Amino acid sequence: MANHLYKGDLPDGLDLGPVVAIDCETMGLDPHRDRLCVMQLSAGDGNAHLVQVAKGQTEAPNLCRLLRDENVLKLFHYGRFDIAAMYHAFGALAAPVYCTKIASRLVRTYTDRHGLKSLTQELLSVDISKQQQSSDWGAETLTEAQRDYAASDVLHLHKLREALDAMLAREGRSALAQSCFDFLPTRARLDLEGWPGTDIFAHS
Template identity: 80%
Template sequence: MANHLYKDDLPDGLDLGPVVAIDCETMGLHPHRDRLCLVQMSGGDGDAHMVQVRQNGVPAPNLEAMLADPNVLKLFHYGRFDIAAMKHRFGVLCAPVYCTKIASKLVRTYTDRHGLKNLTQELIGVDLSKQQQSSDWGAEELTKAQMDYAASDVLHLHALREKLDIRLAREGRSEIAQACFDFLPKRAELDLMGWPDTDIFAHT
């Protein structure tokens, strides 16, 4: 396993394959206020590729092309936040997508613990450390601990998807899960447009 760190964009010619796990690190939880600092990715081969997004505002054409590529499935855990953060920063709506948190909520109805740490422990026997979750991701130089933490958030998503897909099929919920994944980018857009907490489907 290796971590690869790039400044501003993915390198030319890098192909992460047809299914790419993605996660983001930001300065906070409000996309309009808190800037995107890091986008980490894995093609499922054990390597992590990280793009440090600096404050210079330059475009990231290689990363943006991958996010918008209809032939590349993007895997997330709680994709709603990451999709919104990247849409706000790059102006690109990420699709198609798969979210392990949504899948978990559809099939692991025996628990209310759907965090990534909970999923990796139960489904693949991996215990993740969350020690660096609240560190300063806007630092000019990231520490090895930060990069290892960021990598851990994407290295297991392919395996989790396989386990969750088996359960979705077993419970007859694959079709509804796919409909949720298809809607997720629009849910992220609604967040950015000012409806983060409003259930527009509710009667009241």
């Protein structure tokens, strides 16, 4: 496994294949207040590509091209937040997408534990550390522990998708899951535009 670190954007010519796992690190959980600091991506080959985003940066042409590429499926865990953070920073709305947290909620109805750590433990027998989750991602230089943590958030998403897809198919919920994934970019836009905690389908 190798972690590759870039400043500002992915390098020209980097091909991460038709399915790319993506995660973001920010200064906090409010995309209007807390800036996007790091994006990490993986092709599912055991390697991670980390991009440091500068304060005030509004353009990342190669990243945005990937996010908008209709021929590339973007894998997330809790994609609702990451999609919103990237859209707010760069104006690029990721699609098509897949979210392992949504898939887990639809099919692992026997538990209320849908975090990435719980998923990797149960479905892959892999224990990942969340020690660096609360960390200064806006620092000019990332520590080795930060880089390893960021990488761990994307290295297992491809295998998690395979396991969850098998469960969704078994329970007859694959089409329902796909409908949720299709709506996810719109849900992220609603978060940014003033409806973060509102169920717009509710009666009142």
